Amino acid sequence: MTIKDIAAYCGVSTSTVSRVLNDHPDVSPAVRDQVNEAIQALHFVPNNSARALVSTRSTAIGVVSRGVDNPFLSSLIRVLGREIHDQGYTMVLHQISTQADEIRAAALLEREKKLLGVIFLGGRFNYTKEELEPLTVPFVCCTYTNTFGDLTEDDYSSVSIRDEDEAAKAVQYLVDRGHRRIAMILDDPADYSIGQLRFQGYKRALAAAGIDYDPALAVFTGDYAMDAAYDYTMRLIDSGADFTAILAISDAIAIAAIKALTDRGRRVPEDCSVIAIDGMELSAYTVPTLTTLRQPAEEMALESARMLIGLIEGTAPHRHVLMETTLRPGDSVADISA
Amino acid sequence: MTIKDIAAYCGVSTSTVSRVLNDHPDVSPAVRDQVNEAIQALHFVPNNSARALVSTRSTAIGVVSRGVDNPFLSSLIRVLGREIHDQGYTMVLHQISTQADEIRAAALLEREKKLLGVIFLGGRFNYTKEELEPLTVPFVCCTYTNTFGDLTEDDYSSVSIRDEDEAAKAVQYLVDRGHRRIAMILDDPADYSIGQLRFQGYKRALAAAGIDYDPALAVFTGDYAMDAAYDYTMRLIDSGADFTAILAISDAIAIAAIKALTDRGRRVPEDCSVIAIDGMELSAYTVPTLTTLRQPAEEMALESARMLIGLIEGTAPHRHVLMETTLRPGDSVADISA
Numbered sequence: 001m002t003i004k005d006i007a008a009y010c011g012v013s014t015s016t017v018s019r020v021l022n023d024h025p026d027v028s029p030a031v032r033d034q035v036n037e038a039i040q041a042l043h044f045v046p047n048n049s050a051r052a053l054v055s056t057r058s059t060a061i062g063v064v065s066r067g068v069d070n071p072f073l074s075s076l077i078r079v080l081g082r083e084i085h086d087q088g089y090t091m092v093l094h095q096i097s098t099q100a101d102e103i104r105a106a107a108l109l110e111r112e113k114k115l116l117g118v119i120f121l122g123g124r125f126n127y128t129k130e131e132l133e134p135l136t137v138p139f140v141c142c143t144y145t146n147t148f149g150d151l152t153e154d155d156y157s158s159v160s161i162r163d164e165d166e167a168a169k170a171v172q173y174l175v176d177r178g179h180r181r182i183a184m185i186l187d188d189p190a191d192y193s194i195g196q197l198r199f200q201g202y203k204r205a206l207a208a209a210g211i212d213y214d215p216a217l218a219v220f221t222g223d224y225a226m227d228a229a230y231d232y233t234m235r236l237i238d239s240g241a242d243f244t245a246i247l248a249i250s251d252a253i254a255i256a257a258i259k260a261l262t263d264r265g266r267r268v269p270e271d272c273s274v275i276a277i278d279g280m281e282l283s284a285y286t287v288p289t290l291t292t293l294r295q296p297a298e299e300m301a302l303e304s305a306r307m308l309i310g311l312i313e314g315t316a317p318h319r320h321v322l323m324e325t326t327l328r329p330g331d332s333v334a335d336i337s338a
Numbered sequence: 339m340t341i342k343d344i345a346a347y348c349g350v351s352t353s354t355v356s357r358v359l360n361d362h363p364d365v366s367p368a369v370r371d372q373v374n375e376a377i378q379a380l381h382f383v384p385n386n387s388a389r390a391l392v393s394t395r396s397t398a399i400g401v402v403s404r405g406v407d408n409p410f411l412s413s414l415i416r417v418l419g420r421e422i423h424d425q426g427y428t429m430v431l432h433q434i435s436t437q438a439d440e441i442r443a444a445a446l447l448e449r450e451k452k453l454l455g456v457i458f459l460g461g462r463f464n465y466t467k468e469e470l471e472p473l474t475v476p477f478v479c480c481t482y483t484n485t486f487g488d489l490t491e492d493d494y495s496s497v498s499i500r501d502e503d504e505a506a507k508a509v510q511y512l513v514d515r516g517h518r519r520i521a522m523i524l525d526d527p528a529d530y531s532i533g534q535l536r537f538q539g540y541k542r543a544l545a546a547a548g549i550d551y552d553p554a555l556a557v558f559t560g561d562y563a564m565d566a567a568y569d570y571t572m573r574l575i576d577s578g579a580d581f582t583a584i585l586a587i588s589d590a591i592a593i594a595a596i597k598a599l600t601d602r603g604r605r606v607p608e609d610c611s612v613i614a615i616d617g618m619e620l621s622a623y624t625v626p627t628l629t630t631l632r633q634p635a636e637e638m639a640l641e642s643a644r645m646l647i648g649l650i651e652g653t654a655p656h657r658h659v660l661m662e663t664t665l666r667p668g669d670s671v672a673d674i675s676a
Contacts, residue, residue: 021446039442060428071620074412078433085432090398090451093431094423095416104377108359113428226623252620259623282409282590285564285597287625 058114059090065121079301107134126192138311142304148192157318167201175209178337179245183217186249226256233260251278269334289330396452397428403459417639445472455646464530476649480642486530495656505539513547516675517583521555524587564594571598589616607672627668
């Protein structure tokens with residue numbers, strides 16, 4: 001019994017049966033049901049014999065994800081896992097804390113698991129050539145580039161958004177609605193990572209709008225934890241600082257900030273507006289709905305997986321893809337310009 | 339250069355160095371920094387030679403997770419990944435949609451990836467012996483048992499909560515606060531899964547409190563999607579049904595229900611109370627804070643990984659562990675008994 005028998009039994013192509021087996025979305029429900037019924041009726045268990053024959057070759061692709069509680073990264077991992085599997089490879093997932101070093105984790109993993117390549121999620125932007133020597137397989141930086149490091153464009157691939165520009169866009173959105181006292185809640189201004197670039201974008205947009213940067217309105221929580229974001233927003237409010245809007249570095253941080261504002265009796269958006277960068281599903285259902293710049297998470301993950309497989313199979317060179325966010329309007333920003 | 343050299347250089351044990359390398363939490367920051375500095379100064383890359391020597395043996399443990407957008411499962415996967423890795427195995431993660439069949443996915447994966455065992459997350463409760471024949475390695479059901487199937491206790495292991503009892507507990511919490519018109523939002527009443535058991539618990543608790551079950555208050559969304567939960571809650575409100583409280587099958591569903599209530603001008607908890615079962619971090623920061631029965635997610639994942647490794651290594655028999663939820667009180671339930 002092979003996949004061909006199932007295809008013949010159902011009168012469909014073998015690739016259709018394969019798509020059903022791999023739980024692909026692009027099969028009609030009727031065909032899916034028909035194939036599934038045939039599989040059950042015939043007690044078919046696919047053997048993937050073509051793959052079994054070459055199974056001495058490693059199929060392992062490492063995914064090293066930094067920031068374990070980040071729901072944005074979870075959605076990327078889901079898409080990576082599906083694409084890697086569908087292309088005949090195996091995802092070896094390694095999730096590390098924000099404080100851990102993803103390069104060392106990947107170098108360890110490469111040896112232990114015979115990796116063919118690595119996709120990094122949520123890492124630093126300052127890799128050096130020397131530091132990367134232990135890693136001998138190709139890698140793709142997903143969600144970031146090497147802005148602060150000394151790698152050349154031919155050393156690695158990347159899929160990212162323009163973090164500085166996107167943060168500036170978020171600030172401009174607030175400025176356009178009359179806000180001039182704008183706070184920002186971010187992790188660390190000197191982490192050589194997303195936080196640093198978005199902080200630069202915040203300051204650049206303020207300067208462009210003729211607004212002096214006020215250090216009292218820049219809140220550094222140290223990491224991406226919601227409890228820290230809540231506590232630091234409380235402190236900002238209790239400091240008596242004057243602000244009418246907050247830019248949060250992520251949706252989860254924005255939700256924690258809205259909670260702190262609410263617990264201190266400030267209404268969002270009437271007393272304070274909040275905008276973020278991320279676009280997770282859940283923040284579309286919070287009260288108020290969060291206004292946020294949505295990152296194309298699925299597209300970023302898919303592009304990263306395809307890039308790495310192209311590198312592994314030698315069919316594509318290193319590339320650097322920049323994607324755009326899209327504004328997902330919510331109810332968390334008020335226009336106070338009138 | 340080996341791990342022993344690093345240990346000697348730092349004057350610590352090799353197991354301490356190992357813990358730092360594996361990003362274990364139980365190392366003091368001072369020792370962690372010292373070891374990391376030594377590793378960088380000596381340009382050490384661990385070779386894991388003991389493992390490399392036996393690398394022809396598979397180390398793969400499959401984790402088949404059903405319900406790809408479920409944030410509760412994401413937190414389980416993170417803990418599973420860490421424990422499996424720390425014990426010298428490799429997690430092969432396969433995430434499938436709620437509609438897909440986890441048994442077939444696992445049987446496929448077992449052949450492709452030479453799995454030693456499988457951990458299922460979020461599956462059905464009605465496996466049959468015949469259906470499981472293709473799966474030849476031990477498996478653990480994490481978050482569920484085989485209530486509706488014909489497996490015996492020696493056929494598999496499980497870690498779960500008592501879903502029926504926990505749903506009854508949530509209803510009783512509402513009844514104790516004066517609620518008698520209680521709606522429930524769940525996926526499917528006949529899915530042989532968590533939904534069915536929690537629905538039974540809901541009806542049992544109503545009966546115990548002398549409240550007639552009203553089918554108009556049982557809302558079946560078909561799956562766990564937030565958009566469906568939002569739409570169905572809207573329909574429930576618009577139907578004119580009389581209710582003062584909602585039990586949601588998960589935190590995410592509760593958040594979508596609160597959004598629908600709010601968008602229809604009903605305040606939570608003043609006009610309608612909401613309680614859920616899950617206990618995700620984010621629902622502690624929604625407005626209002628969600629009252630929920632928190633599942634011990636980390637403990638469930640850790641126990642499942644250890645169980646399966648015990649089975650693989652032949653050091654433990656099949657076991658069935660039942661865990662308890664704990665009430666995480668929020669601001670989403672009002673006492674209307676006065």
